[in-house]
Amino acid sequence: MKINDNIIYYSSQCGxxxxxxxxxxGKQIYNLPPQRVLQPYELIMSKDSIKSFKEKxxxxxxxxxxxxxxxxxxxxxxxxPLGQLRHSTLHYLIKLYPxxxxxxxxxxxxxxxxNSTALIExxxxxxxxxxxxxxxxxxxxxxxxxxxxxxxxxxxSTGKFVIKGQLKxxxxxxxxxxxxxxxEIINNVEKEIKNHPEKENIELxxxxxxxxxxxxxxxxxxxxxxxxxxxxxxxxxxxxxKVMKQSPTIIKHLPKITLWRLATGKVTKKMNQAQRRKLDIxxxxxxxxxxxxxWNGRKTLILINPDLVFVSNKIKDDSWYEAVTFLFEQANP
Numbered sequence: 001m002k003i004n005d006n007i008i009y010y011s012s013q014c015g016x017x018x019x020x021x022x023x024x025x026g027k028q029i030y031n032l033p034p035q036r037v038l039q040p041y042e043l044i045m046s047k048d049s050i051k052s053f054k055e056k057x058x059x060x061x062x063x064x065x066x067x068x069x070x071x072x073x074x075x076x077x078x079x080x081p082l083g084q085l086r087h088s089t090l091h092y093l094i095k096l097y098p099x100x101x102x103x104x105x106x107x108x109x110x111x112x113x114x115n116s117t118a119l120i121e122x123x124x125x126x127x128x129x130x131x132x133x134x135x136x137x138x139x140x141x142x143x144x145x146x147x148x149x150x151x152x153x154x155x156x157s158t159g160k161f162v163i164k165g166q167l168k169x170x171x172x173x174x175x176x177x178x179x180x181x182x183x184e185i186i187n188n189v190e191k192e193i194k195n196h197p198e199k200e201n202i203e204l205x206x207x208x209x210x211x212x213x214x215x216x217x218x219x220x221x222x223x224x225x226x227x228x229x230x231x232x233x234x235x236x237x238x239x240x241x242k243v244m245k246q247s248p249t250i251i252k253h254l255p256k257i258t259l260w261r262l263a264t265g266k267v268t269k270k271m272n273q274a275q276r277r278k279l280d281i282x283x284x285x286x287x288x289x290x291x292x293x294x295w296n297g298r299k300t301l302i303l304i305n306p307d308l309v310f311v312s313n314k315i316k317d318d319s320w321y322e323a324v325t326f327l328f329e330q331a332n333p
Contacts, residue, residue, distance in 0.1 A: 006022065006023050007029065008020075008021050008023045009035065012034065017034040017035065018035045019034045020032040020034070070164070070178070070180060071176040071179060072162055072163060073162070073163055073164070073165070073167050073175070073176060074162045074174065074176075074215065075160075075161050075175075084140060084265055085140060087205050087208050087264045088205050088208070091205035091208040093142065094182070094208075094210060095123060096119075096143075097162065097177060098182055098186070099114075100157050100164045100179070101156065102164050102165045103159070103165045104165075106156050107119065107155055109122050113154045114154065114155065115154055116131065116153055116155075119134065120133075134155065142157070142160070142162065143155050143156070143158060144158045174311070175214055175215060175217070175311060176309065177214060177308065178307065178308055178309070181305070181307050181308045182308060185210075185291045185305075185308065186207065188288065188289035188290060189206055189207055189285055189291075192206075192285040192288050192289055193285065196281070202281075204281065204285070206281070208264070209262075209263045209279070209282045209283075209286060210286055210292070212263040213254075213259060213262065213263075213302070214304070215228070217304040218230075218232075218251060219311035219312070220232060220233060220240055220316075221244070221320065222303050222304050222306050222309075223251050223253060223302065223303055224292075224303075224304060225252050225254055226253075232247075232250050239317050239320065240317045240319075241323075253299050255299075256271070256279060256300055257270070259279065259302075260279050263279075288332075290331075291308065292304055293305075293327060293331055305328050306321055306324050307325060307328070
């Protein structure tokens with residue numbers, strides 16, 4: 001029973017409703033609807049809590065869909081070993097990401113465990129260059145050797161830097177790279193290299209730049225920057241665009257020379273003309289392949305494709321994500 005001013009509510013016989021009666025006369029008030037009694041399994045939710053519940057449900061569904069698509073975890077700390085790898089090694093390493101399996105199981109090619117020969121053929125390398133590449137990745141603990149019958153060797157991720165599953169050395173921030181989208185980009189890159197007019201004069205390894213920059217994309221804006229793990233919203237609800245307008249220097253963009261150092265592993269004080277030209281070619285190829293977009297001014301602003309990478313789908317400004325995704329769709333219809 002509930003009392004409110006001159007109205008008294010009596011429970012219905014079924015117990016699911018309370019019916020309004022005039023407190024003085026005891027007669028039912030028919031112009032007021034009965035109120036349904038809250039059941040034990042039900043919750044009272046405000047408009048805000050309903051909105052939050054729907055948003056959480058949407059994010060959870062997105063994450064489950066992401067898992068179905070398949071992605072590899074990459075630790076933010078990977079720039080340490082990557083910076084010690086040869087330029088070409090980085091390029092070929094990222095071509096293996098789509099092949100990585102759960103918990104470092106042996107890489108498969110056409111449904112079969114890939115031995116050294118199969119991997120080298122897949123990467124389109126000669127025996128000497130391919131063996132050198134695999135040895136380098138094993139030495140740097142990016143790949144591990146999995147023994148087969150006799151002298152047969154298979155390869156899988158060590159789980160130290162990149163793995164499908166959980167990283168062994170957990171980093172405070174990990175990057176998730178969608179394998180299917182990455183394979184699409186790799187295919188596009190290979191087409192661009194094949195058709196590039198300068199391919200006969202210089203060796204082109206544009207995926208080295210992509211491998212180098214993946215750890216440096218900002219988890220909220222998708223810009224490549226030094227402060228990639230800084231929360232620029234700090235719990236505010238204004239949205240990314242408004243925050244960046246209010247504080248135009250809040251994102252510390254990566255200069256081109258830093259990208260070159262990361263991609264080549266060389267400590268270069270100043271890029272020469274040939275290096276600048278090669279980096280420009282790499283940017284051009286990666287843009288056409290749908291991996292990045294960039295703007296040149298007094299600063300170089302570089303966005304990575306948000307359909308390729310993410311940190312957590314639960315920390316995402318949907319409006320900004322949709323705007324950046326639209327830019328990539330417009331650039332690569």
